[in-house]
Amino acid sequence: MVSRDTIALSGPSITRGEERAVAAVLRSRRLALGPRVAEFERKLARYTGVRHGVAVSSGTAALHLVVRALGIGPGDEVVTTPFSFVASSNCLLYEGAMPVFCDVEPDTFNIDPAAVAAAITPRTRAILAVDVFGHPADWPALRRIARRHGLALVEDSCEALGAALGRRRCGSFGDAAVFAFYPNKQLTTGEGGMIVTNRARLAGLCRSMANQGRRERSGSWLEHVRLGFNYRMSELNAALGLAQFARISTILVRRARVARWYGQELSGIPGIELPRVRPRVRMSWFVYVVRLGPDAPARACVLAGLRSRGIECSDYFRPIHLQPCYRERFGFKPGDFPVAEAVGARTVALPFHAGLGRAEVRRVADALRVALIGPHRGGRTTAGAAGRAGRQRKKRETDSRRPEDGRRRSNGGVQ
């Protein structure tokens, strides 16, 4: 349970519109395989700038279907990033293919096209890149490489709905792209995902496989023409998605405003680097992640310091190749992808969602300043909701730069 004084790491933006939309589905009694899923697919595909959308039960399911529909399987290699949520690589393992990781760019944390080009072998079938934290990958460069080598290009845009490079939205660069709609995403359906593509056959295959391998259009409910899964999205989820979609520009503008406030409040705090956005990029802010500089206190102390002041925070991403299951299976070790590892070791994700107010952003910034440089030098008197709790806590605080102090608080203060 999040206390009143705690600032949550993320949260969906839900209005009466969403409540009404879901209630209408319940009243209709048509809870699955109905018109809302189809409408959600059409709208999201058009928004992205492609012809087909296939709604499914999660971003992971969407990735799995795309990999399978592309015919990627045992013996195939797919060049991908180690700096991502684990699903962008697991989807390859589901089909027996081998993820070939290559390192990322230090400013955007996205896969480095030069490293991609160097990783291609005769067994490479595809490039699967991720728009990390809502910043578009370098799709023009990745497309050139894919074309030169005759490879499929898959966009994992799970974190980047609405992001654009020039005038083109993420999700429109590759053979297929996927979005995810978990509650921390820009648009949520509770759980859900979507495949978007211009390739009609690929869309049809994904639709069939998501529906137990039934024929895409006509056909008997009990006839299964290929191996399939139940990866369908329900009408309840789609109705929520449609209500969210109707407000997507407002949600994205609000998230961008929160990011701007963070930029203003955090600039000038020594010891951190703020997120960087490249020219021609329209960022779709998924999270707000700062990077600790080399002289900052240990990250565990910073996280513990924030949590002790009621600020939820996290340390994503831990690079995929260093996840225990990948180390055990493939023998990856520290040092394999130094940029991803250096970034992954220094990130601090701060509370971020469309409903965050300026005062809360200020409170997070104050807490971060104290966690970084101590209450005496960094502390600024906070007002409002945090004031009372903060003042009581401050009495107990000593200099948070001392690692032993951070450890003590992390034992006592983390939920």
Ligand SMILES: Cc1ncc(COP(=O)(O)O)c(C=O)c1O
């Ligand atoms: C980059 C990326 N890929 C894939 C996924 C998987 O999406 P889901 O959680 O809906 O399965 C996520 C979800 O957070 C993600 O961030």
